Amino acid sequence: MRRRSDDVPSLQGPKSSSWIYGNMIEFILGVPCGEAELGWFAKYGDVVKIHGCFGQERLIIADPGAIRHIFQDPEVFVKSRKFQLITLIGFGQGSLLSANGDSHRRIRSVMNTMFSAPRVRALKPTLERIAKDFSDELASMSGSIVDAHHLLHKTSLRAVTEAVIGYDAVADKKYTATYQDLLGSASHRSRRGVVADTIISWIPDSWIWILMEYPPPELRKLMDHRKMTYSISEKLITSRLESLKSGEPAENDLYSVLVRTNAKATYKMTDTELKEQFGGITTAGEDTTGNSMVWILYVLSQHPEWQARLREEIREADHAASDAGVDYDRLPFLNAIIKEVLRFHPAGSFTEREAACDTVIPLATPLVTSTGTRVSEIKMRKGTKMGISMFGYNRLRSIWGDDAEELNPFRWLDGREIASGGTIGPYANLLNFIGGPRTCLGWRFSILEIQVIVSELMRNFVLSFPEGVSIRPVSAITVVPMDDEGRTWLPLHVERL
Numbered sequence: 402m403r404r405r406s407d408d409v410p411s412l413q414g415p416k417s418s419s420w421i422y423g424n425m426i427e428f429i430l431g432v433p434c435g436e437a438e439l440g441w442f443a444k445y446g447d448v449v450k451i452h453g454c455f456g457q458e459r460l461i462i463a464d465p466g467a468i469r470h471i472f473q474d475p476e477v478f479v480k481s482r483k484f485q486l487i488t489l490i491g492f493g494q495g496s497l498l499s500a501n502g503d504s505h506r507r508i509r510s511v512m513n514t515m516f517s518a519p520r521v522r523a524l525k526p527t528l529e530r531i532a533k534d535f536s537d538e539l540a541s542m543s544g545s546i547v548d549a550h551h552l553l554h555k556t557s558l559r560a561v562t563e564a565v566i567g568y569d570a571v572a573d574k575k576y577t578a579t580y581q582d583l584l585g586s587a588s589h590r591s592r593r594g595v596v597a598d599t600i601i602s603w604i605p606d607s608w609i610w611i612l613m614e615y616p617p618p619e620l621r622k623l624m625d626h627r628k629m630t631y632s633i634s635e636k637l638i639t640s641r642l643e644s645l646k647s648g649e650p651a652e653n654d655l656y657s658v659l660v661r662t663n664a665k666a667t668y669k670m671t672d673t674e675l676k677e678q679f680g681g682i683t684t685a686g687e688d689t690t691g692n693s694m695v696w697i698l699y700v701l702s703q704h705p706e707w708q709a710r711l712r713e714e715i716r717e718a719d720h721a722a723s724d725a726g727v728d729y730d731r732l733p734f735l736n737a738i739i740k741e742v743l744r745f746h747p748a749g750s751f752t753e754r755e756a757a758c759d760t761v762i763p764l765a766t767p768l769v770t771s772t773g774t775r776v777s778e779i780k781m782r783k784g785t786k787m788g789i790s791m792f793g794y795n796r797l798r799s800i801w802g803d804d805a806e807e808l809n810p811f812r813w814l815d816g817r818e819i820a821s822g823g824t825i826g827p828y829a830n831l832l833n834f835i836g837g838p839r840t841c842l843g844w845r846f847s848i849l850e851i852q853v854i855v856s857e858l859m860r861n862f863v864l865s866f867p868e869g870v871s872i873r874p875v876s877a878i879t880v881v882p883m884d885d886e887g888r889t890w891l892p893l894h895v896e897r898l
């Protein structure tokens with residue numbers, strides 16, 4: 402009997418809606434974001450075959466066994482060609498987001514120190530100061546409806562640039578405008594963009610220079626941003642190196658830690674690689690954390706009783722705090738809210754991988770193929786495209802229980818076993834930060850930032866969602882709140898206590 406060498410054609414999934422778009426319009430542009438894939442998982446199992454543009458086949462994966470295997474081996478399951486091209490053009494070859502293989506391992510080993518638990522913990526006072534400034538700004542708007550999406554992103558940009566990079570980007574109006582312009586155009590989603598994403602992945606390496614010489618407007622903005630971050634980080638690194646040479650004490654920001662760690666490292670990053678981290682870190686860290694906070698405030702605005710409970714917990718912690726201040730990890734309800742909203746409203750809905758060679762992925766839950774065969778692994782050919790679904794994994798009943806579809810922060814407090822079947826990510830068994838050697842580098846920083854900012858807001862404000870508006874999650878690189886008129890914003894009524 403011939404051994405099957407490609408199970409993908411026989412996997413089950415929705416019929417193609419059109420040859421040009423396949424199922425990509427429902428998958429990428431479907432509103433609310435995540436609904437289409439959750440429906441497919443419910444119908445076909447934890448791995449679903451969908452149709453990409455121009456008749457391509459793709460897998461959408463929520464199965465924990467498959468996901469763990471894929472993330473553990475970044476050399477076999479490489480980032481999608483589109484992602485690689487964009488990060489290469491936007492951040493440079495030495496950015497952690499673009500680097501692969503030995504270069505990635507070398508750069509990551511230096512950068513891991515930068516984001517270690519004690520280094521991140523040391524940033525608490527900086528984040529508390531930023532949160533306090535945000536709270537003061539919000540106090541001046543008390544009694545009105547504010548756009549919390551805009552305000553949270555402004556604060557998140559300040560947090561990542563000031564605390565991580567050591568640069569006051571908010572005071573640099575030119576940088577902020579360039580960044581916001583980039584984010585605005587990159588997050589604009591359209592049918593044309595869905596097709597362009599496929600076409601861009603066909604561009605061979607030898608043609609990249611044409612793309613860089615004659616970039617489409619979105620790419621031009623990415624390149625402008627890159628130019629600006631290069632010139633800023635060049636100055637920052639030079640000054641950090643000078644203070645190191647002259648024996649001055651280190652600054653508190655993580656870029657200073659990076660420069661000093663690198664100076665002592667056996668396998669060093671080059672000066673260009675040091676310079677190339679600014680753009681990737683800011684872009685990877687701002688939008689994701691900003692939108693995670695957006696969904697937390699959205700949920701809280703609809704649950705005044707959860708706000709009251711949080712307020713009580715935080716005030717008690719304030720009273721009991723030592724000189725070191727509040728230990729946010731010790732606030733059970735705060736952390737239950739954060740975990741549950743990250744689970745239910747992941748700021749990134751999926752990430753993509755491609756098989757670099759013929760390979761096999763194991764499954765935690767067997768699948769039945771269209772021919773009725775039960776398979777507990779999937780054989781696939783080189784080039785198979787996969788979307789790893791945060792929505793799908795974060796709502797698996799096999800992990801989260803029968804109430805996986807419900808937003809319930811108390812699941813984190815009622816003593817149930819959350820990680821049955823082994824964990825994947827670095828935080829609370831959630832997929833938001835993925836897992837394996839390319840796990841999000843900034844996850845600890847983003848959790849601390851969220852803890853500090855949400856606590857500060859709960860100390861001082863009551864938030865409510867205004868009547869007559871409705872908000873739905875829409876995919877725009879990350880998942881943003883959008884009203885029925887297509888405006889991206891989070892309207893919240895804020896009342897100072």
Ligand code: HEM
Nearest residue numbers: 497498685686689690693752833834835839841842843847
């Ligand atoms: C809630 C907030 C965040 C979420 C949901 C998030 C999510 C992710 C995900 C899914 C990846 C993997 C992308 C892939 O390989 O497919 C990633 C990688 C990365 N993230 Fe985050 N991130 C967050 C915050 C941050 C912050 C605050 C920083 C930095 C300050 C950061 C820096 C990075 C970097 C540098 C990588 C590349 C790691 C590598 O390839 O080795 N992230 N993040």
